[in-house]
Amino acid sequence: MGSHGENGFATLAVEVPCCGVGTSLDVLDYDWPCGFARFEIAIWNPERDWFGEEELAAIGDALGHPVRQIRAHI
Known part of the structure; x- marks a missing residue:
């Protein structure tokens, strides 16, 4: 998942494992x-x-x- 900084996520950018597409954790549907x-x-x-x-x-x-x-x- 996203990169972790000292105080949380350094970035919300991720590559999702289901299809390998780049997206952001804040736009996923949970x-x-x-x-x-x-x-x-x-x-x-x-x-x-x-x-x-x-x-x-x-x-x-x-x-x-x-x-x-x-x-x-x-």
Whole structure:
């Protein structure tokens, strides 16, 4: 994705992996919720619904940082 500067993205210019076209992160059409992260925990085919607020709080407590749940249909 875009180049990362010390205080965030240095540029929003990217080459999208789907077709190799150059574009900008601020003009992409995002499905919410979405996010950019430096770390992820991926669970494939979870066979369950979303984590509840208490579960997310427990995961955040264990990691020492609040977490956000983002589901992807790939």
